[in-house]
Amino acid sequence: MIGVLLKRELALAWGRGGGAALAVGFLACASVMLPLSLGPEPARLARVASGVAWVVLALASLLSLERMFERDFEDGALDLLCLGPLPLEVVATVKCLAQWVVVGAPLALATPIAAIALGAKPQAAPLLTLAAALGGLAFAFVGGAGAALALASRRGGLLIALIVLPLLTPPVIFGGAAVESFQIGLPWLAPLLMLGAYALAAAALTPFAMAAACRNALS
Amino acid sequence: MIGVLLKRELALAWGRGGGAALAVGFLACASVMLPLSLGPEPARLARVASGVAWVVLALASLLSLERMFERDFEDGALDLLCLGPLPLEVVATVKCLAQWVVVGAPLALATPIAAIALGAKPQAAPLLTLAAALGGLAFAFVGGAGAALALASRRGGLLIALIVLPLLTPPVIFGGAAVESFQIGLPWLAPLLMLGAYALAAAALTPFAMAAACRNALS
């Protein structure tokens, strides 16, 4: 049954924000734009590279999040999801996972490429990918919670941003710290573990918030 | 009559992307995240500041663009707009202007603040505002054209990104060049004029594309 749902959610996530291609195009574009507006000094670029990747990851997640629940809410599909065999908590989890697979994972793969193209150390690539993947997971779940909370209100986008942005900051801190520490040779495991813990906590807890928020919006 | 339409479009643009507060919050957040993931060295930040502001401007515009026509298309309001006294070209122009007033203008005002907070030279503020305002105008119109073209397809976001991102690059180049030149004391008027010319050309030409694309999607 989860498979049925996952298939649908993947298709929707793909159509929704334009999916992987949009996010990766976004990243590519930002990587092009940055040197354009910064001037092409390699030393400067290299330091900026991974940081920018993080910002793009966060923004690209936000980009498609707003509509994660809203469409289903407005066209009545959320009613149907409530009346299915799986509890709404599972539905919300599947939605977030689909979002992550479609947007987060390709972005995680593209991040090191962009960073290296901008001049980051190639050795950092695996760490960058891992951090971006974990960060994307946290973004998808936290963002989903924001999207679900905003359902009941009239102002989607604004609220989601305001609600979600503060909660997205910790993963950015952890992830940035891990990559930065690695590049300057400091211990990087601790911040990476914190990032993982945050992502897991988000994945474990926010589904309840999402389900409650959806029920609240429907009632 | 334009007033009636503008009032509605402003309200919708405001609700849609969350409007000014979202964009500014976005910028604020990106300004927070960037140093977080870059490390706080002021020298590095200062150089990056205005470049980042540009990227954020472009992304924030994209964020709310996708739904500029889509909502009206799906709920039948586009039919009504077609049957009003103003030609669809004017309607499209008003939509883009509303988008710019709600997202672009506040962002243009906030950009110099963010850039200075990150360490750009305060003297650059007026230029930054002007460049951001012009850039925002270009983004709104070009983005609107992308959104209208994507209406007829199933994959909105992807198409918009593919269509719009390349067209957004010139304003970023011109704007970045103007600000950068100013900061290092080179002549900055030429790139600024180029930026202005691009924005005006976009405002003059894209409404026809948008109207045609909307009619095409409806028929």
Place this chain on the structure above:
Amino acid sequence: MFAALANPLRFMAFSRWAAPLLGAAAAVAIGVGLVFGLEAPPDYQQGQTVQIMFVHVPAAWTAMLAYACLGAASFVSLVFRHALADQAAKAAAPLGAAFTGLALITGSLWGRPMWGAWWVWGDARLVSVLVLFLLFLGYLALRASIEDEAKSARAGEILALIGLINLPVIHFSVEWWNTLHQGESILRKGGPALAPVYLLPLLLMGAGYSLAFGALWLARTRAEVWKRRATSLALQAALA
């Protein structure tokens, strides 16, 4: 005590005298704390600016206290569906935002002489306090943007509980990351590492701020109760 106060009538009776009482206690504690604080000798490192501490640190503590109260009230409201708890949560948020703003402002006023910068991006504690501020704002915005009172309450509860994660992050940020910000010097293992001349006014101010928060919280909750009574009376009148 909470069970007793859950009854709105009893709460109104209690808060009628408790709010002014707490307010008076707060005024005394803050007044005395200020006198001691202004007389405290300049620090050998920080000079006269050390006195900012007496406004900054209690403000930061109270901001966290306010969020904890918001979280607790939201939890009670979520689990027991008690209207009063929701009114208390709604009342706590703007106060929390104000104290957080105060902590941010006084902190950056202090940062200018101490670190040579108003604000240091990348300092985990500073940023996490900013995040706390944004959370308060987000809560207020969410509540304001949902007209249906019951839905607004429920959404607020969920958000407030999610945001609780931030509290430990703020508190432990100085341990987890090497930051510019002062490490734990009072609530740490092995007792406070602060000379009594500084400790006494600091604690007095801390008590004063917390009492002031308590007084304002009660008053605002009372106002919220009145407001809802008024709207439901107006509704009954309209229906009749």
Place this chain on the structure above:
Amino acid sequence: MIVALRIEELCLARGERRLLAGFSLALEAGEAIALTGPNGAGKTTLLRSVAGLIRPLCGAIRFDGGEGRLDADDARRFGCHLLGHQDGLKSGRSAGEELDFQVRWTGGTTDAAQGAAERLGLTRLLGLPVRALSAGQRRRLALARLAASHRPLWLLDEPLAPLDAAHRILVGELMSEHLGRGGLILAAVHDPLPILAREVGLAGAP
């Protein structure tokens, strides 16, 4: 002002599917036509092509005014109301805001909007977000635009479906008044209209 609608030898297609071929129809001032036909016959498509939203494959759609043929574009933009399956109401905005916009956009005044809302029993609902309205209330909100801003040609797509009996009668009255003023009504329906109407059937898929 439109006094007659003439459709001549119209062919319509959607995707690869032919819907109408050589279809002709004439509608005069004060007359109502009820378009009937099975699902998918092309009623909606026909109405939308009269409104200029869908381009016919062949044939002509003409609007005649008092002094001869009207420019089709003008006739549509100033003389035509389309009420489709979807009503173009934004679910997040308040009913009052939406009604006011729709009426003023189609040439009416705020006062007329108020009057129509009163007539259709919507006054107490104008403060609610459109999302909170019941299906029938929402349809009435969409109909209020027709009553408030006077345009001669009404193109209606199943206008009465979600309305209760009392409001069907009321809308019937509105329609009669409109016809009495020299209006024209072309309505796609599955149930009979509450007014005297000439029935035109579309054959549907072969």
Place this chain on the structure above:
Amino acid sequence: MIVALRIEELCLARGERRLLAGFSLALEAGEAIALTGPNGAGKTTLLRSVAGLIRPLCGAIRFDGGEGRLDADDARRFGCHLLGHQDGLKSGRSAGEELDFQVRWTGGTTDAAQGAAERLGLTRLLGLPVRALSAGQRRRLALARLAASHRPLWLLDEPLAPLDAAHRILVGELMSEHLGRGGLILAAVHDPLPILAREVGLAGAP
């Protein structure tokens, strides 16, 4: 399996408005109820509260199985179909994809979905995007889910409005079969149902 639905002393409110107070109703296997009432009376709200989407202010909604009371949550998640004003079909996806998902999600199989599509005359349309379907075709697509995945309690909100005469009869047959299998139907309607149904009226606003 649900064999009876009992609503006891139900009170419902939306926003600040009371819709129902002390409403009771019993529906047994094989029986259909047609809920009627003016627009805004609360028919949709009642159906949604039976489906568990809206929490009643007071009163109880009980589902009885063969061996006594059922857990309400389970009864809803495994025994209940809701077809609302909105059908939950994504306009951008193809009709076939949507039907398959809706049927499998509610416990049916792909084969059953195909069968239902055939029965409702949708087979040739399954490749089209939902957006391209006519209103009646779209409603049939939504109804196909009910025919394909067997759940005893059908909660229908104006199920027949956009259908043509032939399909109303067809859906009437589907309903009779469902009742014959021991199903229950609770339908909000403005026009009579094509099957034998007990009518229950909601009063509407005072």
